[in-house]
Amino acid sequence: MKWHHVQENWSAFYEAIIDKWPEADEADLDEVDGDQRAFVTYLAEATGQEPAEIREELREWLVGEIPSDVVMDPVHDNHSIALSAKFVGEGEDEYSDDARFGDDSDRGDN
Template identity: 75%
Template sequence: MKWRHVEENWNAFYEAIQEKWPEAETAELDEIDGQLKDFVTYIAGITAQEPSEVRDEIREWLAGEIPSDVVMDPGHDNHSIALSSKYVPEGEDEYADDARFGDDDEYPDDGD
């Protein structure tokens, strides 16, 4: 993922940030508001690391998974679908309707 994903969805990343950097406090993250320079400075301060070390950690962290709250945001649907195209057989459109599976209008029988 890219930093812009973090910046655009800052609040959704709080849990992931605090998992990676447990010393991070929500009130401070609110103040940072997704600004990378401020985040690097803050993390360097609470972890007693050099900013260059923190930037390396952030780069590694960005290589990880996007939190589910961000992935589930409708704004990311088309991007996620496009990324899924690597799993769709050649010649098949990843944006195509899946009605051919026959389950679009069917609901499980709940015994009523």
């Protein structure tokens, strides 16, 4: 993944960040707001490591896949739906429900 994936979905990455750096705190992450330099500085202070060490850990962490909870995030979903518009026929709305697939409220398990 690239840093822009993290920055664009910042709050959705909190769990993955705290898994990797347990010293991180959600309130502090709110303050960082996806700024990579501020994030490195914050982690260096929180962990007591040198910024160069944190940058290396961050590079290694970014090699991984986007966490599934981020992929399932509504903001990410809406972006994916918007990108799918090129595959939707003219006159159709990519955000509309498709009646062929039924309505979740009709499942009978409510």
